[in-house]
Amino acid sequence: MAERDAAAGGYRVVTKAHLPGQSILDVLRPPVGWKTDRALLSSYSADPAVIAAALLALAARDDDGGSGTRAGLARALLELRGRVAFILQRGRIAAPRRGGLVLGMLDRFVREVPWNEGREDDEQGRSWHPKLAMLRYVPETGGNARWRLWLGSRNLTRDTSWDVGLTVEGQAEGAGQLLPGFPELVERLASAAGESQEWARHLPEAAALRWEVPRGLRLERVALHLPGDEGRSYPQEPAGLSELFAVSPFLDGTTVNHFGGWGDGRSRKILLSTHDEFARLAGQQAQPLARFADLLALPAATFEPEQSNAEETVEENMEGRGLHAKFVWAEHAVGATLWLGSANLTRRGWTRNAEVVAEVAVERRGSARAAVSLIEGIRAFRDQCVTIRLADLPAAAEPDEVMERLEAARRTIAAHLDARQHVQADGGTLVVSPRPPHPGDSDIRLSVARLTGAAVTWAVDATSARLPPVRGGSGWEASTERSLLPADPARPNVFALFHPSPLLTGLDPLQARRPGELAIRQSMMAQLSAVLSRHGISVVARGPRARPLPPWQTLAALETRTGHWQASRAAWQQVVGELRAERGDVTAGQRLEQTLDRWGEAGTETDVSVLDEEEVRAVAQLALEAPGVVLARAVARHWSEERTTSLPLVASLSWRGLRTYLDNPWFASTLGGSRGEHYPDAIRIAVRQGNLEAVLDEHFWYLAQTGVGTWPERLAAFASALRLRTGNTTLHEAPGQSFRLRCHAAAALTETRQAARTAGSDETEQQIRPEEVRHAFNTPFWPHVLATTSIGQEGLDFHPWCRAVAHWDLPPGPVALEQREGRVSRHAGLAVRRAIGAQLGKGRRWGSDSPWVTLARLAETEWADQMGLSPWWIAPGASIQRLLLSLPGSELEERMLGLSKERALYRVALGMPDQGDLVSLILDRQAAPSAGLGELCIDLAAFADPASAA
Numbered sequence: 023m024a025e026r027d028a029a030a031g032g033y034r035v036v037t038k039a040h041l042p043g044q045s046i047l048d049v050l051r052p053p054v055g056w057k058t059d060r061a062l063l064s065s066y067s068a069d070p071a072v073i074a075a076a077l078l079a080l081a082a083r084d085d086d087g088g089s090g091t092r093a094g095l096a097r098a099l100l101e102l103r104g105r106v107a108f109i110l111q112r113g114r115i116a117a118p119r120r121g122g123l124v125l126g127m128l129d130r131f132v133r134e135v136p137w138n139e140g141r142e143d144d145e146q147g148r149s150w151h152p153k154l155a156m157l158r159y160v161p162e163t164g165g166n167a168r169w170r171l172w173l174g175s176r177n178l179t180r181d182t183s184w185d186v187g188l189t190v191e192g193q194a195e196g197a198g199q200l201l202p203g204f205p206e207l208v209e210r211l212a213s214a215a216g217e218s219q220e221w222a223r224h225l226p227e228a229a230a231l232r233w234e235v236p237r238g239l240r241l242e243r244v245a246l247h248l249p250g251d252e253g254r255s256y257p258q259e260p261a262g263l264s265e266l267f268a269v270s271p272f273l274d275g276t277t278v279n280h281f282g283g284w285g286d287g288r289s290r291k292i293l294l295s296t297h298d299e300f301a302r303l304a305g306q307q308a309q310p311l312a313r314f315a316d317l318l319a320l321p322a323a324t325f326e327p328e329q330s331n332a333e334e335t336v337e338e339n340m341e342g343r344g345l346h347a348k349f350v351w352a353e354h355a356v357g358a359t360l361w362l363g364s365a366n367l368t369r370r371g372w373t374r375n376a377e378v379v380a381e382v383a384v385e386r387r388g389s390a391r392a393a394v395s396l397i398e399g400i401r402a403f404r405d406q407c408v409t410i411r412l413a414d415l416p417a418a419a420e421p422d423e424v425m426e427r428l429e430a431a432r433r434t435i436a437a438h439l440d441a442r443q444h445v446q447a448d449g450g451t452l453v454v455s456p457r458p459p460h461p462g463d464s465d466i467r468l469s470v471a472r473l474t475g476a477a478v479t480w481a482v483d484a485t486s487a488r489l490p491p492v493r494g495g496s497g498w499e500a501s502t503e504r505s506l507l508p509a510d511p512a513r514p515n516v517f518a519l520f521h522p523s524p525l526l527t528g529l530d531p532l533q534a535r536r537p538g539e540l541a542i543r544q545s546m547m548a549q550l551s552a553v554l555s556r557h558g559i560s561v562v563a564r565g566p567r568a569r570p571l572p573p574w575q576t577l578a579a580l581e582t583r584t585g586h587w588q589a590s591r592a593a594w595q596q597v598v599g600e601l602r603a604e605r606g607d608v609t610a611g612q613r614l615e616q617t618l619d620r621w622g623e624a625g626t627e628t629d630v631s632v633l634d635e636e637e638v639r640a641v642a643q644l645a646l647e648a649p650g651v652v653l654a655r656a657v658a659r660h661w662s663e664e665r666t667t668s669l670p671l672v673a674s675l676s677w678r679g680l681r682t683y684l685d686n687p688w689f690a691s692t693l694g695g696s697r698g699e700h701y702p703d704a705i706r707i708a709v710r711q712g713n714l715e716a717v718l719d720e721h722f723w724y725l726a727q728t729g730v731g732t733w734p735e736r737l738a739a740f741a742s743a744l745r746l747r748t749g750n751t752t753l754h755e756a757p758g759q760s761f762r763l764r765c766h767a768a769a770a771l772t773e774t775r776q777a778a779r780t781a782g783s784d785e786t787e788q789q790i791r792p793e794e795v796r797h798a799f800n801t802p803f804w805p806h807v808l809a810t811t812s813i814g815q816e817g818l819d820f821h822p823w824c825r826a827v828a829h830w831d832l833p834p835g836p837v838a839l840e841q842r843e844g845r846v847s848r849h850a851g852l853a854v855r856r857a858i859g860a861q862l863g864k865g866r867r868w869g870s871d872s873p874w875v876t877l878a879r880l881a882e883t884e885w886a887d888q889m890g891l892s893p894w895w896i897a898p899g900a901s902i903q904r905l906l907l908s909l910p911g912s913e914l915e916e917r918m919l920g921l922s923k924e925r926a927l928y929r930v931a932l933g934m935p936d937q938g939d940l941v942s943l944i945l946d947r948q949a950a951p952s953a954g955l956g957e958l959c960i961d962l963a964a965f966a967d968p969a970s971a972a
Contacts, residue, residue: 050155056168059159062107110135110150114436152364173362173363183346185346185347194230194231194232199233200233209225210246210248267351270348348365356386357383358397365379518644529549559633560631582626659875767806768805769805770808821853826846832918853901
């Protein structure tokens with residue numbers, strides 16, 4: 023049982039010990055160490071601010087007061103999209119008192135039930151009225167899910183009336199009770215939200231849940247009643263009724279008469295409602311109130327004088343008057359039964375509306391704390407009410423004609439306005455309805471507006487209205503992600519960048535006969551022209567079109583003509599499924615699917631029987647500069663797998679890995695691209711000038727040499743590393759003085775916070791672990807600098823893409839120095855590969871193999887030794903770079919020189935000296951002539967040197 027928060031003021035707090043309150047936000051918030059996996063929340067009406075507060079709580083991003091920051095809300099929207107839905111009666115969302123673009127995105131989470139409510143006396147009228155929350159949490163570290171169910175009488179509004187609710191939790195391997203009716207409730211609620219498929223896989227788990235119900239109580243059943251349910255009616259009267267306490271803010275004579283007929287002359291029957299409801303029923307000829315011995319109302323001190331919610335119906339327009347709880351309490355021979363939920367004591371509530379009701383059995387005998395507390399709470403609530411004498415009630419108020427006309431108009435509009443929005447070229451929005459939504463009352467003006475925009479009048483007989491453009495942009499992408507590389511059907515050139523087209527992947531820049539960029543371009547052009555010729559496509563100096571086709575459109579048509587698009591579309595459809603399933607990213611999945619549709623339509627509708635040379639040259643250039651194509655080509659050189667297997671994985675890595683990595687304002691600024699249409703062109707130039715294909719070829723060769731994991735596992739790990747964002751680091755200047763710094767190139771090998779861009783200039787953060795940072799550092803991408811304490815000094819490898827160590831302070835001894843610098847001096851490390859590439863790769867002609875496959879073969883042929891150290895542990899010219907962070911003239915430099923000499927002796931002791939260090943050390947000490955040094959050395963190598971033996 024919840025009472026109004028005392029901090030809000032307005033009335034006295036009564037019997038708090040017996041009436042414990044619980045915020046609905048506390049119910050929604052996941053336990054510490056858990057996160058929301060999926061959630062469905064149902065309400066008759068809602069306030070956008072309350073929906074926003076609920077999302078903050080579900081993402082555990084709210085503060086103690088139930089509020090949060092704009093950045094926190096934006097992050098919650100990103101984390102929960104596709105995972106959370108609010109199901110409401112159409113037309114029952116209140117206009118926000120204030121808001122912005124973030125509030126304007128809440129419609130992504132709202133599912134409206136388009137039922138015609140009709141009038142109260144309309145037998146066909148029905149409302150979506152259940153108030154409940156079905157929550158599924160999962161541990162942040164992995165493990166079995168935990169469910170939470172809340173149901174009651176509270177809407178998702180700002181109203182602070184008395185409400186009642188029930189919260190239970192369960193797990194599949196728990197020790198509690200099964201809950202009859204819960205699996206069907208899950209199915210029905212998911213169906214109402216249009217998410218049956220998403221929740222279907224959780225139904226077996228829902229049926230096996232064991233619910234934690236306090237001793238002394240038992241949940242007999244829980245049900246989501248829908249219109250038309252067979253046999254639906256009032257609860258069955260318990261035998262031996264001694265006391266009935268019925269509570270509802272809204273009544274009708276038939277229902278009151280039914281419950282009043284329970285029991286016999288010895289049964290005490292009590293009805294709690296409002297003065298207005300009693301006055302209305304007192305005038306009915308059947309006298310339904312006469313069956314109740316006591317009529318109660320809340321004391322006047324608890325009424326809400328200024329709570330008028332425009333979103334409530336005639337049935338619920340008194341929520342702010344103090345009472346909104348709905349339950350029936352029956353004490354009988356074997357204990358007590360509590361029916362609670364969303365149904366008012368009306369025939370509509372128990373037979374026509376969608377309602378949720380739970381039945382709780384309560385022990386009457388015994389001392390179970392939960393049972394005693396519940397019984398005492400019910401009685402305390404009853405005892406603080408005042409008795410109503412029918413003789414003292416004023417006459418029922420006459421209905422307000424104007425309000426009745428407005429309410430009738432609202433119901434008509436909600437039933438008829440099945441609106442669809444069409445964004446126009448200038449940014450305006452055309453709102454279209456299949457039939458004129460205007461109620462037809464000439465005295466009523468209908469206006470339509472964005473959630474946070476100015477209203478526009480909707481003409482009486484019109485089926486559409488146009489909203490003006492929004493300054494600064496609008497929509498999910500503009501407000502939340504600010505994506506520079508969006509999945510946008512209007513920007514197919516972005517998709518072309520990251521599409522690993524099989525047609526273009528088959529073009530090989532290594533087939534150029536001469537070195538140089540011009541020769542490579544000519545070779546790619548010749549290869550593409552040969553492919554087109556085999557498919558009957560002519561390439562002419564001047565094509566049939568006045569203006570050349572854009573490269574993306576030419577490519578789309580060529581893929582369709584050559585038969586490549588069908589396999590590509592199937593691969594991309596798997597990426598759409600990943601966005602929807604793994605991240606719950608329904609919006610991004612839909613936008614990508616729309617882009618695929620646009621690409622496919624262009625491919626079908628565009629005639630490419632004859633192409634201009636410029637059109638073909640532009641596509642050949644795309645084959646050299648598109649990140650998705652060079653990625654696919656690099657993978658194909660090392661993983662010879664069927665295209666049907668590799669293409670979906672490469673498409674996912676390109677879209678969810680490379681695109682995510684490059685979708686960064688800092689990169690746009692660095693590469694010279696703007697936040698608009700020019701950034702894709704800047705990426706293409708960077709791919710070509712930075713030779714991304716060679717970098718990826720080297721990285722995939724290295725992964726193949728490690729022998730760790732399968733190729734699908736390697737590509738998935740690579741994609742995860744690319745999705746790691748820049749981090750925020752806390753710098754400490756003095757005790758108690760610190761500040762945060764955004765790091766674009768560096769990361770710390772500690773448990774840290776990762777920054778993510780959200781609405782405006784705000785950021786949100788999430789935790790990243792050292793292992794994730796290490797994997798990302800061991801790629802040729804961000805982070806480029808790794809800061810670590812002694813935890814990174816031993817046992818961890820950082821050599822794949824690093825050959826420099828910067829010492830902030832000196833290691834304590836030669837062993838520690840060896841361990842530190844040994845992190846970047848390992849098998850096939852960057853230092854060794856750079857030496858191999860510089861000495862064996864210059865001026866060489868490459869075949870169709872990976873250049874690194876060829877280089878590795880040459881190095882092993884020309885540089886191998888019998889000890890097995892060369893060429894992959896040591897190589898001519900290979901050395902790591904050592905940096906000592908010290909001031910000029912500091913003693914640190916002299917101490918580092920001493921440590922290096924001590925390390926040389928340490929290596930001699932191990933029998934594997936670095937020759938340069940050893941000779942320098944001995945010459946400095948002038949221990950003996952250099953000619954006799956060989957006789958003094960002990961050879962501990964695993965293999966004898968034949969030359970020395972001779």
